[in-house]
Amino acid sequence: MTDSPHTSWTRAGHPRPLIDELDPSTGVIATGMRLPAGFALIAEDPELGPAVSRCLAKVEKQLREAISSSDPLADATSRHLVEAGGKRIRPLLTILASHLGDASKAEVVVAAVVVELTHLATLYHDDVMDSAPYRRGAPTAHEVWGNSVAILTGDLIFARASILVSELGSRALGIQARTFERLCLGQLHETVGPRDGEDPVEHYLSVIADKTGSLVAASGQLGAIFADAPASAVDVMVSYGEKVGVAFQLADDVIDVTGLKDKSGKSPGTDLREGVPTLPVLLLRQAAASGDDSAQRVLALVDGDLTSDEALAEAVSALRGHSATRQAWAVAQQWAEDAVTALDPLPDSMVKTALASFAQAVVSRDV
Secondary structure: OOOOOOOOOOOOOOOOOOOOOOEOOOOEOOOOOEOOOOOHHHHHOOOHHHHHHHHHHHHHHHHHHHHOOOOHHHHHHHHHHHHOOOOOHHHHHHHHHHOOOOOOOHHHHHHHHHHHHHHHHHHHHHHHHHOOOEEOOEEOHHHHHOHHHHHHHHHHHHHHHHHHHHOOOHHHHHHHHHHHHHHHHHHHHHHHOOOOOOOHHHHHHHHHHHHHHHHHHHHHHHHHHHOOOOHHHHHHHHHHHHHHHHHHHHHHHHHHHHOOHHHHOOOOOHHHHHOOOOHHHHHHHHHHHOOOHHHHHHHHHHOOOOOOHHHHHHHHHHHHHOHHHHHHHHHHHHHHHHHHHHOOOOOOOHHHHHHHHHHHHHOOOOO
């Protein structure tokens, strides 16, 4: 669940330059970032495109201000992942949801910064727990400064998010607190594994709903709330966000064994080598336990010593060719379809179209 090394990252303390215009042909926004798949059509809309571009630029500026510190070490460690870039999917969802109401409210930008800070903080902690060497193509913070500094940096960024959300009022604070609780519980449950008698697949789905779906849902929820969107629209964004967040992680699971490094930025088999229990492997174990000979043969490779690149490649190839991977992809597609269905109560608009397009793009990559 981490990125592979490459050379296009910006070292902490050296911000990426901003550009001033949105290019409809490429979907590049004012922050210099390319919009995620499914959202690029926003750039083609003459009203929504520039509005989203300007708001994301404000988010990026306030994000950097929020993590800045007079302490040189805290400043450098906090900037580390921000300067490495990222898709900013959660702030983008906050901004899009705000267009279901009055998107001009300043609180929308603050809410978008809060959800991205929260996401960044979890990455510092996740990378320590996973012993991940890279994140977004950059060396992880614990590789540069050690585990203790990385963990404390995550805590510091959580604190900054809490300060900002407290300024948004008690309702936002409650949403943030409940989301934080789910993030922690998801990580805890992933760490200890399923209880005796608990279905491993159901356990895993609940873990990623907590670790990924909860914050994506909160992103859309906060955007709709602070734009004074109708209560029905707020409910839609919660339901949509939860489902599309799960679909996103499930698709990432499958990509780990499909070899789409160029499209995902992730080396095939990363999760296998790290022993991360992803859906294709869980479904493979179910098949093997039910007596499927082919599943048992593949599982022997997956559970073997994957230290060498040759052994990893053999395990990845075998898992890729097994029906468990196709089954996992079908589960991801169903979650994406459910996310699109959740949008039905919204009136037709470019926002609705973009949200549906993103959910479909999550699982439209070739396998």
